[in-house]
Amino acid sequence: MARFIGLDIGTSAVKAVLVDEAQAVLAEAAEPLATERPRPLWSEQHPDAWWRAVATVLDRLAALAPLAEVAAIGLSGQMHGAVLLGADLKPLRPAILWNDGRAFAEAAALNADHPGLAAIVGVPAMAGFTAPKLAWLARHEPPVRAGLKVALSPKDYLRLVLTGELATDLSDAAGTWWLDEARRDWCDAALAACGLDRSFMPRLVEGTVATGSVRAELGRRWGLPPGVIVAAGAGDTAAGAIGVGVVAEGTAVASLGTSANLLAATACYRPDPGRLVHAFCHALPGRWFQMAAMLNGASCLSWAASLVGADVATLVAEAEAAYAGPGDLVFLPYLAGERTPHDDPHARGAFFGLTAASDRRALVQAVLEGVAFTFADAVDCIAATGTPLGEIAAVGGGARSDLWMRILASVVDRPILRHRGGDKGPAFGAARLARLALTGEAPEAVCAAPPILDRMEPEPGLAAAYRPRLARFRRLYAAVREEFRPL
Known part of the structure; x- marks a missing residue:
């Protein structure tokens, strides 16, 4: 039986899963990553750190289960x-990450x-996208820009x-601000707006296409077949x-990882730049999605845990x-700025309404509620x-919390x-794409929704009680927005 590996290079960790033909997860491994913030608004990781983490998780995966039957x-x-x-295809500097805000002026x-490009590339330029970062490099690090051979x-x-x-695949290319989303x-x-052309870009393929084979010496290290x-x-x-x-029109997912987003699959390209909704190519041929992207998800809870010196659980x-x-305490969760709906x-971040009685339980509840309020903004935008939005799947580390999902x-x-398996996140989706690249099966046959573990219905009393608090949350951001700018 063929087996498949999914690798996910996240912000906080590299994760790997080993999946069989029945889509059961046989083994998994993870290795944490650190992020460097050498200056205000900067967020960087070195690509070599990703590779070391990938090698580590594959070593662990191979120790947990033989990889001799892995096919993709x-x-x-x-x-x-x-x-x-x-030119030597080595990194010229640390990678500039999605939550880096230095290129706000270039965006x-x-x-x-x-002004006409937003409707073509899916969304107005924002500081975290790849394109403004290249414009920033040209102004602030001209030697790096002059030595650039390819941007990945x-x-x-x-x-x-x-x-x-x-x-690269189309869904990742979609986030660069260089992709014609309708034409794929x-x-x-x-590209020309950033002083680039196609020679700086990797070749484009659909997510279900094979792009090469594992180098023989690496395959031998992990016991992979040739x-x-x-x-x-x-x-x-x-x-x-x-x-x-x-993957089909009418389905949606809320992701609560380091960042957060709400994604709705669409059968056609449906841009709406004015609302800062990202309209991007999906990783399956002939499919797109709309997304509200928020820069602060479960990372807010990790930050709160470090603040009070306790573990998240x-x-x-x-x-x-x-x-x-x-609760009466309001938390603005914008620790790393925000995209949808503010592009700021x-x-x-800010706590509002602190009293002498505020304890760490109140702080944590405010964090859970503040991130949930950003999803209310996301739902309204989409x-x-x-685009119709009904029931919403939830994935990511934050989705493990019953209370958070109830809120x-x-x-x-x-x-x-x-x-079931929703906590495996993008690595499991990557394993599904590996299978499609090998077998050529219809995506619908492989990418069905896994069995439902549970369903959180909105509680009418809670929904009514949260409405005025959501309104306060929105008024608070509007009132202090200008005060966030550097003095």
Whole structure:
């Protein structure tokens, strides 16, 4: 029986899963990653750190289960990162990540100088996208820009190391701001706006296409058979959606990983730049999605845990035991700025309403509620485009919390579903793409929704109680927005 590996290069960790033909997860492994923030608004990781982590998780996977029957590997990874390679195809500097806000002026300039491009590339330029980062490099690091040979997304650097191939899939390319989303091809006008052309880009393929084979010496290290193919894969958002079967019009998924997003699959390209909804190619041929992208998800809970010196599980258990309905403390969760609906890299976190009685349980509940409120903004943005939103699947580490899902269902006033294997996230979706690259099966046959573990219905009383608090949350951001800007 063939087996498949899914690799996900996340922001906080690299994860790997081994999946069989019945789509059962046989083994999994993870290795944490650190993020460097050398200056305000900066967020960087070195590509070599990703490769070391990938090697480690594959070592662990091989120790847990023999890999001799693996036939294909699928890749997933954090989107929007700028991996800048020179003529020797080695990194010229650390990668600039999705949550890096340094290129805010360049993003504004791209939008002002090229107002028609947003409808072609899916969304107005924002600081975290790849394109503004290249414009920033030209101004602030001209030697790096002059030495640039090719710009890759994070997962595609791992493909290069694994196979020697330069390629990317359409869902990851969609997040660069250089892709003509309707035509599923590079946009020459967007590239030219950044002083680039197609020679700086990897080849484009659908996520279900094989892009090469694992190098023989690496295969021997992990006990892989000769000729294991590496699928094009997907950006982590698309891969997570594929993992829970969000591939057809009318299906949607909320992801609560380091960042957060709400993705709705669409059967056609449906842009709405004015609402800052991202309209991107899906990783399956002939499919697209709309997405509200939020920069702060479960990372807010990790931050709160480090603040009070306790572990996340303990804090969530305390909050759940004490929960008696909406709290009066409001948390703005914009620790790394925000995209949808604000496009504000300067936005920051804030607690409002602290008293001498505020304890850590109240702080944690406010964090859970604040992130849930950003999903209410996301639902409103996507629904306003005319895309129907019914029940929503939930994935990511944050989806493990019963309390968080209960709050989320009532805040967005829609049922929240958790699926078996949903906690495996983009790595499981990448394994599905690996299988499709090998077998050529119809995507519907492989990418069905896994069995439902549970369903959180919105509670009418809670939903009513949260409405005025959501309104306060929105007023609070509007009131202090200008105060977030540097003095």
